[in-house]
Amino acid sequence: EPEVTQTPSHQVTQMGQEVILRCVPISNHLYFYWYRQILGQKVEFLVSFYNNEISEKSEIFDDQFSVERPDGSNFTLKIRSTKLEDSAMYFCASSEGGMSNEKLFFGSGTQLSVL
Amino acid sequence: GDSVTQMEGPVTLSEEAFLTINCTYTATGYPSLFWYVQYPGEGLQLLLKATKADDKGSNKGFEATYRKETTSFHLEKGSVQVSDSAVYFCALSPYNQGGKLIFGQGTELSVKP
Numbered sequence: 001e002p003e004v005t006q007t008p009s010h011q012v013t014q015m016g017q018e019v020i021l022r023c024v025p026i027s028n029h030l031y032f033y034w035y036r037q038i039l040g041q042k043v044e045f046l047v048s049f050y051n052n053e054i055s056e057k058s059e060i061f062d063d064q065f066s067v068e069r070p071d072g073s074n075f076t077l078k079i080r081s082t083k084l085e086d087s088a089m090y091f092c093a094s095s096e097g098g099m100s101n102e103k104l105f106f107g108s109g110t111q112l113s114v115l
Numbered sequence: 116g117d118s119v120t121q122m123e124g125p126v127t128l129s130e131e132a133f134l135t136i137n138c139t140y141t142a143t144g145y146p147s148l149f150w151y152v153q154y155p156g157e158g159l160q161l162l163l164k165a166t167k168a169d170d171k172g173s174n175k176g177f178e179a180t181y182r183k184e185t186t187s188f189h190l191e192k193g194s195v196q197v198s199d200s201a202v203y204f205c206a207l208s209p210y211n212q213g214g215k216l217i218f219g220q221g222t223e224l225s226v227k228p
Contacts, residue, residue, distance in 0.1 A: 004158065031214050043159075043204065043218040056215055091158060098213040101147040101166040106158035 002026045006092050006107035013082055013114055021077045021110045023092030032075045033093040033104065034067065036060075043091065049075065050098060082114045117142040121205045121219035128195055128226050136190040136222045138179075138205035146207040148172075148181050148188040149216065153202045162190075162203070195226045 005024040013019050025032050034046040047057040049067050066078045075094075079086055089111050093104040122137040140148065147166045151159040163172030165181035165188065172179050177192045188205060205219040 006158075033214050035216075042220050043216075045215050045217070048214045056212065093159075093214075095214055100208040100210055100213045101164060102208075102213050103161045103164070104159075104214060104216065106151075106160070108156065108158040 002105070004092055004094055004105050004107035006090075006110050008110060009108070010111045011113070013112070015084055015114055016081050019079050019082055019112065021079075021090050021092075021112070023075045023077075023107055024073050025075055025092065025094030026105055027073070029094035029096055029105070031055075031095045031098045031102070032067075032069070033095075034077045035091040035093065035106075036088040037091070037109075038085075038088040046077075048098075055098070079112075082112075084114050087112055087114045117146065117207060117209055117217050119205050119207055119217055119219035121203075121222050123220070123222070124202075125223040125225055128224070130197055130226055130228050131194045132226075134190070134192040134195045134199075134224070136203055136205075136224070138188045138190065138219055140186050140188065140205075140207050142186075142207055142209060144210040146209050148179070149206045149208070150177070150179055150188070150190050151204040151206060151218075153204065153221075155201070159204060195224070197226045197228055200224055200226045 032049045037043045048055045089109045092107045095102045149164045150162040152162045163174040165172040168183035170181045202221045206216040
């Protein structure tokens, strides 16, 4: 089965630094997402992206966060100035369509540790 | 707002035991319901889904029925295997908000030989 690939698997950064998390969605998918899971908490939706635009974002996704599809294959999440509370597992996902019954394909995640 | 509640884990079973993981939801309208599974070191994978009341999703011996009257989507399997050891997530996608999944807290299942 095709896979969503995320790099790096683990990223350590200092508070206040910028980080970029990278994802390669499945090649024929059109919808892209970022989710995160803080240790011991639920997996939370951050943002969805379609046709080079954010289609929906959660309250968590404030001005410190941005997403980009810089070329035809990568999808990135940037955190401008990291805080301790940004430490979490970040999951990228993609889907063929955008319906509510759509199957999402998830990557294996990037564990971000902010020190 | 919309939410999902699942039974807390970890759940430990012997091989061939019957599995139930309870999941209830709160949502307006008609959400789609999902079970995702995460094996160690991997991403979440769709296990099964149901999109309307009384639909039954099934896959790999697992089943769940969309019960609107009890707002539930319990996961069941008649005979678990060691290879079923994983974390199971119940989730809903609100009507007309495709790709925006609201997850339960996840239930860790450990199956012993």
